[in-house]
Amino acid sequence: MSTVVVVGVQWGDEGKGKVVDLLAREADIIVRFQGGSNAGHTLVVGGKKTVVRLIPSGVLHSGKVCVIANGVVVDPETLVEEIDTLQQQGCLSDASLLKISETAHLIMPYHKAIDIARERLRGEGKIGTTGRGIGPTYEDKMARAGLRFVDLLDDEIFSEKLARSLQEKNSYLSLILKETPLEYQQILDNYLRFRDRLAPYVTNTSLYLHHEIMRGRKVLFEGAQGTMLDIDHGTYPYVTSSNTVAGAVCTGAGIAPQQINGVIGISKAYTTRVGSGPFPTELFGSEGETIRRKGGEFGTVTGRPRRCGWFDAVVARTAARLNGVNSFALTKIDVLSGFSTLRVCTAYEYKGQRYEEMPASANVLEQLTPIYEELPGWSEHLTDIRSLDALPVNTRRYVERIEQLVNVPVKMISVGAGREETILIRPTFF
Numbered sequence: 167m168s169t170v171v172v173v174g175v176q177w178g179d180e181g182k183g184k185v186v187d188l189l190a191r192e193a194d195i196i197v198r199f200q201g202g203s204n205a206g207h208t209l210v211v212g213g214k215k216t217v218v219r220l221i222p223s224g225v226l227h228s229g230k231v232c233v234i235a236n237g238v239v240v241d242p243e244t245l246v247e248e249i250d251t252l253q254q255q256g257c258l259s260d261a262s263l264l265k266i267s268e269t270a271h272l273i274m275p276y277h278k279a280i281d282i283a284r285e286r287l288r289g290e291g292k293i294g295t296t297g298r299g300i301g302p303t304y305e306d307k308m309a310r311a312g313l314r315f316v317d318l319l320d321d322e323i324f325s326e327k328l329a330r331s332l333q334e335k336n337s338y339l340s341l342i343l344k345e346t347p348l349e350y351q352q353i354l355d356n357y358l359r360f361r362d363r364l365a366p367y368v369t370n371t372s373l374y375l376h377h378e379i380m381r382g383r384k385v386l387f388e389g390a391q392g393t394m395l396d397i398d399h400g401t402y403p404y405v406t407s408s409n410t411v412a413g414a415v416c417t418g419a420g421i422a423p424q425q426i427n428g429v430i431g432i433s434k435a436y437t438t439r440v441g442s443g444p445f446p447t448e449l450f451g452s453e454g455e456t457i458r459r460k461g462g463e464f465g466t467v468t469g470r471p472r473r474c475g476w477f478d479a480v481v482a483r484t485a486a487r488l489n490g491v492n493s494f495a496l497t498k499i500d501v502l503s504g505f506s507t508l509r510v511c512t513a514y515e516y517k518g519q520r521y522e523e524m525p526a527s528a529n530v531l532e533q534l535t536p537i538y539e540e541l542p543g544w545s546e547h548l549t550d551i552r553s554l555d556a557l558p559v560n561t562r563r564y565v566e567r568i569e570q571l572v573n574v575p576v577k578m579i580s581v582g583a584g585r586e587e588t589i590l591i592r593p594t595f596f
Contacts, residue, residue: 237418
């Protein structure tokens, strides 16, 4: 295989950054194909933690080309800050190692202002947005009113489009949302400054990827968030504003369907989600708090505490089908050491009906009863283990049961945050 897609199969935060960083050793090109700076991937190499939000997680490997594709919505200020930080660490010293799609949409200050104001007005019914303008930017994209990098490269076109868009947004901000209007000249000056910094990286990434794939180069596609946050297939309306599933690689990166050779699904050994929305296996007592504390379950970008629960095989099974997952990477299994008994959700029950896959109704998801299976836990620490056979018997049984319930083989197990704290059951993924 020359192309591999990495997707989260839960509600995001599954550890995709670590897995992409690990797989990037084999890849030539790493591509981010959707989402925005509301998703942070944490990389731990040599005990040092690095957080990336827009640039693909393979950036810490020298000589790898990182691509921000057309499906990503880009906050140029955040991107410039990220580039500066990485260059201070010795990364991206060569401009040819970063490519930004000319058709990627720009997050503007009014997008963020609208995002924050709307969430405030929702009150108790808030969605849980990060307020970084992701949703409003995708709205403008679909309304054919967005600004793209190709616009930013032309002073006249950008200034005209900005003036037209800001007039409409300021009316909405002041009259409907009761917020202070934004200043045109300040936005224009800032974005032209960002343009000067980012212009060397902007190109036709779809054409670039096509040529490189045809050459047989190994390309790794990295998604943001997780399958259950997909705008079409997730727990709507408590979702993100883009398609997070593997199929979105085609539209989000501009490649053909037959150019996708494999899909790796990333799942925690338990389940978490950030923000509002249904969460069938959520734990509210000491067990959930223990998982949160041991797993460091706080949002990479927001710092918000993540809601924690038992592994949900219904979620994983649905996601495996939607994405065509070939193999699973199971992360943070070390966090479960010390539990005498573990529970796995195998199905749901609602008003006498059994669900083997996710129901579409958020109302049903809020009220259903998870059906659990209990498995014996283990007390041993796992962080220093590097082979499947060396895992405790009950840990291996836990992994095997997940494989049976999801009907997908586990080919990678993360036993710690560090790059090397990983068990590779399948030595190569390309």
